[in-house]
Amino acid sequence: MFRTLPLLARETLWQARIYLRDRAAVFFTFAFPILVLFFWSWQGTNVLTAAAFVAALALAMAGYAGLAMGIAAAREEGLLKRIRSTPLPMFAHITARALAAGVLGALAVGLTLGVGVTALGLPLAVGKAMGLLPGLLAGFIALGGWGLVVGSLAKTAAAASYLANLTLFPLFLLSAAAQRGMLPDWAAAITPWLPLQSLSILIQQTLAGEGWSLLPLLTLLVWGGLGLVLAAWRLSRPL
Amino acid sequence: MVEAASLEKRYGSVHALRGVSFRLEPGERAVVLGPNGSGKTTTLEILGGFLQPSSGRAWVFGVESTRLSPRERRYMGFVFQDKPGLYPELSVRETLELFGGYYPSPIPPVQLLEGLGLAERQNRRVRHLSGGERRRLELAVALVGRPRLVFLDEPTTGLDPEARQRIWGLLAGLAQNGMTFILTTHSLEEAERLGQRVLLLKDGELLFDGPPQTMIARSGLPHRISFRKFGEHLPPSLASRAVADGERFTLNSLRPEEDLLALRESGLDLADLQVRSPTLEEAYLALVRGGVRVQDATPAG
Numbered sequence: 187m188f189r190t191l192p193l194l195a196r197e198t199l200w201q202a203r204i205y206l207r208d209r210a211a212v213f214f215t216f217a218f219p220i221l222v223l224f225f226w227s228w229q230g231t232n233v234l235t236a237a238a239f240v241a242a243l244a245l246a247m248a249g250y251a252g253l254a255m256g257i258a259a260a261r262e263e264g265l266l267k268r269i270r271s272t273p274l275p276m277f278a279h280i281t282a283r284a285l286a287a288g289v290l291g292a293l294a295v296g297l298t299l300g301v302g303v304t305a306l307g308l309p310l311a312v313g314k315a316m317g318l319l320p321g322l323l324a325g326f327i328a329l330g331g332w333g334l335v336v337g338s339l340a341k342t343a344a345a346a347s348y349l350a351n352l353t354l355f356p357l358f359l360l361s362a363a364a365q366r367g368m369l370p371d372w373a374a375a376i377t378p379w380l381p382l383q384s385l386s387i388l389i390q391q392t393l394a395g396e397g398w399s400l401l402p403l404l405t406l407l408v409w410g411g412l413g414l415v416l417a418a419w420r421l422s423r424p425l
Numbered sequence: 426m427v428e429a430a431s432l433e434k435r436y437g438s439v440h441a442l443r444g445v446s447f448r449l450e451p452g453e454r455a456v457v458l459g460p461n462g463s464g465k466t467t468t469l470e471i472l473g474g475f476l477q478p479s480s481g482r483a484w485v486f487g488v489e490s491t492r493l494s495p496r497e498r499r500y501m502g503f504v505f506q507d508k509p510g511l512y513p514e515l516s517v518r519e520t521l522e523l524f525g526g527y528y529p530s531p532i533p534p535v536q537l538l539e540g541l542g543l544a545e546r547q548n549r550r551v552r553h554l555s556g557g558e559r560r561r562l563e564l565a566v567a568l569v570g571r572p573r574l575v576f577l578d579e580p581t582t583g584l585d586p587e588a589r590q591r592i593w594g595l596l597a598g599l600a601q602n603g604m605t606f607i608l609t610t611h612s613l614e615e616a617e618r619l620g621q622r623v624l625l626l627k628d629g630e631l632l633f634d635g636p637p638q639t640m641i642a643r644s645g646l647p648h649r650i651s652f653r654k655f656g657e658h659l660p661p662s663l664a665s666r667a668v669a670d671g672e673r674f675t676l677n678s679l680r681p682e683e684d685l686l687a688l689r690e691s692g693l694d695l696a697d698l699q700v701r702s703p704t705l706e707e708a709y710l711a712l713v714r715g716g717v718r719v720q721d722a723t724p725a726g
């Protein structure tokens with residue numbers, strides 16, 4: 187354990203560095219959410235609602251889609267086999283990928299909110315920002331857990347990209363529609379139980395200074411637990 | 426150090442390995458030869474623990490290959506045949522820093538790169554390397570942890586002649602310091618240069634296992650003795666087997682020592698005497714094609 191921790195820290199730094207060299211990943215993690223934020227606020231969406239949702243999206247881009255595609259691409263390029271040939275334990279490598287994605291996702295959230303504050307007049311006090319942490323952590327566990335699941339299921343980067351988009355896009359649309367109250371009843375009933383929506387509710391509550399509520403947090407943790415169990419089962423088999 | 430016991434591998438209906446067994450002792454340099462699809466890569470992948478055998482078992486450092494742990498992997502290095510498994514966005518040097526960091530006492534990247542003739546490329550991204558440069562980097566990654574045992578699956582494919590020489594020198598040097606390796610190649614020259622022991626696979630079976638010289642002997646191919654002769658006749662024991670081309674005679678011989686002695690005792694006036702032994706390549710072709718016919722008796726005109 188004591189030997190694994192420095193190994194894990196080092197691997198996480200390398201994985202973050204490698205992630206940042208991928209231009210497409212950087213665009214979708216950092217620039218894309220900000221574009222969406224501007225688009226919505228021009229359309230007249232309440233800046234608080236828009237910023238909360240887009241922050242959740244930013245975390246999903248890194249922690250879910252980026253992680254899934256990174257693992258699938260690594261498998262496709264023979265990198266996972268290469269890692270298996272070294273003394274680095276596979277779980278350390280995968281954990282490092284997830285941690286790097288989480289840290290970069292959190293940065294993207296910060297960037298999105300920062301742009302919201304400076305350019306769109308989003309009210310956010312520095313003191314309140316720390317209150318975001320539990321929600322972000324739970325969101326990261328849920329999204330990252332499922333990112334690992336998709337990464338372990340997809341054989342190629344292209345397949346992972348389809349899977350990630352295919353799942354993220356409906357979540358995105360449902361949440362977007364929910365915020366405008368445009369959902370049919372059945373959809374309105376399930377949407378709060380979806381991870382993206384739970385996370386954006388948590389962020390919104392914190393930004394609005396309402397203090398976060400337990401239900402969305404628990405929802406995220408349940409999603410995270412399920413994802414992690416599935417991922418652990420998939421990833422413990424020979425890759 | 427490495428042991429394979431009755432390894433079998435089936436991929437669906439393809440029977441890729443049909444009972445392959447051998448042992449490598451520490452310090453041995455083994456070259457696996459065989460036609461495309463004969464099972465070389467499959468054998469190495471099973472030994473390295475990347476593939477499950479359908480039956481039979483394999484051990485490395487006394488540990489079953491399917492259970493190799495970081496403890497054993499600290500002393501192992503790999504060059505894979507197909508996908509390099511490197512990060513395209515890292516530079517050459519970063520790649521070695523990253524992978525070297527997994528081992529207790531890695532070779533400093535610059536030293537390794539110089540040995541492989543890659544020092545001038547150290548800041549180039551892996552994505553931008555030429556095929557042969559990338560191959561050399563893969564070899565560097567295999568060696569960076571100072572392994573005691575390396576598995577090299579066609580490590581010199583696609584390398585220019587100078588790079589190949591360099592790598593042969595490097596591997597021979599490492600082997601002298603006790604490194605064991607098992608290498609596959611289609612270059613018989615490489616096998617002759619590096620191999621102390623040849624494992625010849627065909628259709629998933631081990632056709633031959635032993636030193637290259639023994640493989641040549643086993644092939645049953647004759648040595649060729651040729652000379653020019655003036656006047657006089659050949660002794661009858663040789664005359665029936667010698668082929669004449671003007672003044673030049675060629676003799677296929679399975680026992681060159683005896684035939685040379687007979688020539689000398691004949692007291693003939695010989696010039697330009699040459700003895701050419703069969704090469705490993707000829708022996709390889711003979712064994713792989715099977716049914717070697719020794720043409721030892723083509724009567725002279």
Ligand SMILES: Nc1ncnc2c1ncn2[C@@H]1O[C@H](COP(=O)(O)OP(=O)(O)OP(=O)(O)O)[C@@H](O)[C@H]1O
Pocket residue numbers: 436437439440441459460461462463464465466467468506
């Ligand atoms: N994943 C696979 N599925 C089906 N057949 C396979 C698979 N991998 C290898 N084979 C078959 O198994 C046999 C042995 O393959 P292997 O890669 O071990 O050959 P090799 O000796 O390394 O050949 P080469 O000299 O071309 O590298 C071949 O007939 C090949 O087609």
Ligand SMILES: [Mg+2]
Pocket residue numbers: 465466467506578
């Ligand atoms: Mg092969």
